[in-house]
Amino acid sequence: MEPPRNVTASAQHLQVALVQTKPLKGRYTENLRNLQPAFAEVGEGTQLVVLPEAALSGYFLEGAVYEIALPARRFADDLARTWSEACGNRRVDLVCGFFENDEGTYYNAALYLEIEGGEARIIHRHRKMFLPTYGVFDEERFLSRGRKLGVFETRFGKLAILICEDVWHALMPTIAAIKGASVLIVPSAAPGRGIDSEGELGSILRWREVLTTTASEHGLFILYAGLTGFEGGKGMTGSSCVIDPHGDVLVMAPPTEPCILLADLDLGEIDVARATLPLLGDLDAVLPDLLLDDELPLPRART
Amino acid sequence: MTYTLIKAPHPSVGPPGIEASVATMWLVAFLRDEMCVRRGLERAVIGLSGGVDSAVTAYLCARALGPRNVYAIRMPYVTSSPQSLSDAQLVIDDLGIESRTIEITEAVDGYLRHEPDADARRRGNVMARMRMVVLFDQSAKLEALPVGTGNKTERLLGYFTWHADDTPPVNPLGDLFKSQVWELARYLGVPQRLIEKAPTADLEANQTDEADLGISYARADAILSQLLLGYSDEQLIERGFKEAEVKLIRRRVDGTHWKRHLPTTAMLSNTAINEFYLRPVDY
Numbered sequence: 249m250e251p252p253r254n255v256t257a258s259a260q261h262l263q264v265a266l267v268q269t270k271p272l273k274g275r276y277t278e279n280l281r282n283l284q285p286a287f288a289e290v291g292e293g294t295q296l297v298v299l300p301e302a303a304l305s306g307y308f309l310e311g312a313v314y315e316i317a318l319p320a321r322r323f324a325d326d327l328a329r330t331w332s333e334a335c336g337n338r339r340v341d342l343v344c345g346f347f348e349n350d351e352g353t354y355y356n357a358a359l360y361l362e363i364e365g366g367e368a369r370i371i372h373r374h375r376k377m378f379l380p381t382y383g384v385f386d387e388e389r390f391l392s393r394g395r396k397l398g399v400f401e402t403r404f405g406k407l408a409i410l411i412c413e414d415v416w417h418a419l420m421p422t423i424a425a426i427k428g429a430s431v432l433i434v435p436s437a438a439p440g441r442g443i444d445s446e447g448e449l450g451s452i453l454r455w456r457e458v459l460t461t462t463a464s465e466h467g468l469f470i471l472y473a474g475l476t477g478f479e480g481g482k483g484m485t486g487s488s489c490v491i492d493p494h495g496d497v498l499v500m501a502p503p504t505e506p507c508i509l510l511a512d513l514d515l516g517e518i519d520v521a522r523a524t525l526p527l528l529g530d531l532d533a534v535l536p537d538l539l540l541d542d543e544l545p546l547p548r549a550r551t
Numbered sequence: 552m553t554y555t556l557i558k559a560p561h562p563s564v565g566p567p568g569i570e571a572s573v574a575t576m577w578l579v580a581f582l583r584d585e586m587c588v589r590r591g592l593e594r595a596v597i598g599l600s601g602g603v604d605s606a607v608t609a610y611l612c613a614r615a616l617g618p619r620n621v622y623a624i625r626m627p628y629v630t631s632s633p634q635s636l637s638d639a640q641l642v643i644d645d646l647g648i649e650s651r652t653i654e655i656t657e658a659v660d661g662y663l664r665h666e667p668d669a670d671a672r673r674r675g676n677v678m679a680r681m682r683m684v685v686l687f688d689q690s691a692k693l694e695a696l697p698v699g700t701g702n703k704t705e706r707l708l709g710y711f712t713w714h715a716d717d718t719p720p721v722n723p724l725g726d727l728f729k730s731q732v733w734e735l736a737r738y739l740g741v742p743q744r745l746i747e748k749a750p751t752a753d754l755e756a757n758q759t760d761e762a763d764l765g766i767s768y769a770r771a772d773a774i775l776s777q778l779l780l781g782y783s784d785e786q787l788i789e790r791g792f793k794e795a796e797v798k799l800i801r802r803r804v805d806g807t808h809w810k811r812h813l814p815t816t817a818m819l820s821n822t823a824i825n826e827f828y829l830r831p832v833d834y
Contacts, residue, residue: 273589310829440577443731444568449577478584480832481721483577504580512670 249400250369262404262431265290265297266509268488268501270477273306274316280304280330284340287334289508294340296404300435300475300488301345301356301411308479309347309438313390317349320373324361330369339364341371341402343473345411345435347391354391358409358435360400372400374409378417384482385441399427405515412436416458425466425528426535430518432468434459437475440485440503445504452487453501464495467522469513476504491497493521562813564770564791566730571738574731575611578723582615585721586696589833594695598686599623599642599650600753601635603736603745605700605756606642610739611723612698613646621648624689626682628754629656635753641742651689655681675754679712696720704729704768707775708800709807710752712761717810728772764803766796774800 267286271279283304290297301307305316318326323346331340337498340363348357356376362369375394375420379387397420399408408424408431415421415434422433442450455472463470476486489500490511501507539546553766586592595612599605612621625639635650643650659681663669669677683697690697699722705711706725724732736746750760750768761767774792778800782790787797809815813825822828 273831306833308831309834310831311827312830312834443574443577444570445573446570447573449573477588478581481581481585483581483584504576506583 249372260514262513262515263291263293264471264490264511264513265294266423266471266473266488266490266501266511267297267299267303268474268476268486268505268507268509269296269300269303270506271304271306271310271475273479274309274312276304276316276318279313283330284334286506287331290335290340291340291510296341296471297343298433298435298471298473299342299344300412300473301358301437302347302475303345303435303473305347306477306479307439307475307484308482309390310386313354314348314349317347317354318369319350320348320357320359320496323348324359324368325368327359327361328363328366331363332366335494337365341404342368342432343409343435345437345473348373355394356387357394358393358411358433360402360407360433362403371402372398372407372409374398374411376411376414377420378413380413388394397423397427399424399429405430407431407433409433409435412438415462418462421462421466423466423518424532425468425534430468430515431513432470434472436472438485438487439479440484451504452485455485455487456489456497459489459491459541460495460497463491463493464521464525466528467493467518467525469493469515474501476501476506493518502540524537530540556603558672560622562695562790564588564773564777566769567728567776569727569731569734571735574727574735575614575738576826578611579615582698582721587819590696592694592696594620594622594693595698596622596624596686596690596693596695597698597700598682599625599639600700601625601632601638601745602750602753603741604702605639605730606741607736607739608698608700608723609642609646609648610736610741613648614739618647619649620695621646622689622693622695623650624686625650625652626655626685626686627652628654628678629672631753632737632751633754638742638745638748645740645742653685653689654824655685658684671755676712676715678754679715683715683718692812698722701725702729703727703730704772705760706762706811707779707807708771708803710764710803713810718759718814728776729768730772765799771800775804778804814815 342361342363346359348355358374359370360372362371377394381388381391399406406428407427410420427470440449440451445453459470459472472489474486474488475484477484486501486503488509490498498511499509501509597605597609622645659678686697697719699719701711701716702724703726751758784797788794816825
């Protein structure tokens with residue numbers, strides 16, 4: 249990974265765009281091309297663009313994942329070129345989910361890129377750690393788990409990426425927050441289900457509960473980019489959203505169509521939220537006691 | 552001081568619920584994506600029987616594709632109830648969809664002449680399969696996609712003809728229990744007559760689904776919805792279901808897994824299709 253350029257810890261505002269993609273299954277080149285008008289649409293002031301999990305391939309690939317997966321460098325270069333073709337030399341940071349081929353080992357991953365002048369610097373790569381392999385999901389049959397939850401420095405402060413199920417395990421955002429993340433980026437592909445709740449699918453409702461609870465518990469922004477479109481009868485729920493550190497939804501996309509969400513994040517809200525509800529500070533103090541509990545199944549140094 | 556006693560309710564034992572507006576939104580999006588975006592087809596052909604399942608399918612397709620892109624094909628056999636034809640007509644008139652009636656009697660009898668001893672079950676299977684021959688041929692002629700109408704209850708109970716009713720490549724109702732289909736029908740404005748009449752495969756005179764199955768759809772759906780979650784027979788009986796009805800449902804589900812799969816193929820290599828060579832349907 250490379251260090252970010254011009255790190256300024258005091259950045260107060262962050263203009264984000266969430267691009268909710270609806271890819272054609274397995275047609276990577278076409279999907280990449282279809283991204284150009286979306287990039288062109290993103291406002292001039294946008295500093296960070298976030299795309300979903302499996303944003304340019306579709307999610308349910310089964311064995312075809314080995315035909316579609318790309319080396320991280322190639323994927324970064326493709327995105328940088330597409331951005332430059334649409335927006336010229338304008339600088340942007342960009343997060344996008346993809347299936348990664350790392351010399352024959354395959355991951356569900358997302359890259360954080362700094363793009364400028366047609367060049368992409370890979371600032372961070374997150375490999376999904378919790379691979380759902382139950383019911384409709386079959387990820388671990390085809391993919392390997394990521395082994396590290398990294399929090400990384402950017403020109404907007406410390407960020408973390410969690411992919412889809414990663415964020416459902418409360419420990420994951422907790423660790424990201426303890427390690428200093430102020431913005432959590434969540435690329436996702438969530439197949440919808442549950443038709444007995446009012447107004448929206450049960451799974452969308454449940455996702456929002458998870459995200460708003462997480463944001464307010466730790467006082468951080470969440471940028472959730474959801475894939476949309478039906479894949480063999482299974483509809484991805486889109487519903488991309490931006491959640492502020494108080495747990496309020498600032499903007500949310502509909503479930504079934506491609507769209508772009510724009511939001512201006514006042515990063516100063518993080519301090520206000522954490523002062524109002526200082527749960528993260530409390531955790532900081534208590535965490536050592538929790539982790540030193542020898543009844544926990546944690547690895548210990550051999551004695 | 553007095554304390555108010557508040558008890559947790561017992562688990563629900565009723566048929567599964569449905570928020571019809573949410574289901575409609577999702578199914579309309581499903582039809583548009585799977586037909587127009589993925590397959591590039593704007594037209595649907597539906598075998599319109601006069602029953603509630605094919606009616607709901609027609610209403611959903613009309614919303615998703617527009618009524619002029621929906622072709623209802625009525626395929627009566629000589630013994631089919633005339634009421635089924637007129638009930639289907641209510642749907643055609645209400646939606647303003649395209650329609651055609653194609654008698655299958657000659658085609659079915661052309662074969663059955665060679666099998667005069669065929670019982671009602673065999674004759675019903677021949678009719679069901681003939682209807683799919685017609686529907687698929689009409690789809691080729693109209694550059695349209697056959698849309699399936701089978702619901703989750705009949706799929707789970709195996710109450711359909713294998714490689715007939717279940718063959719259309721897209722099916723909006725296959726994950727909805729019959730009770731949920733009725734709820735959806737009310738929401739979509741399906742004519743009341745079709746919602747209130749006793750469901751029937753109409754393969755024999757005076758046939759009804761519930762008599763064939765030996766249980767009402769409401770009870771079957773209530774049991775199925777919990778059985779599928781993994782509750783044991785003992786737990787279901789403890790929740791208030793009768794042992795006989797639980798066993799009936801369990802037997803039907805366990806005896807028909809094969810009907811919900813493609814044919815069993817002998818595996819001889821490490822590239823066996825759908826065993827090792829795994830590609831999604833939309834790849």
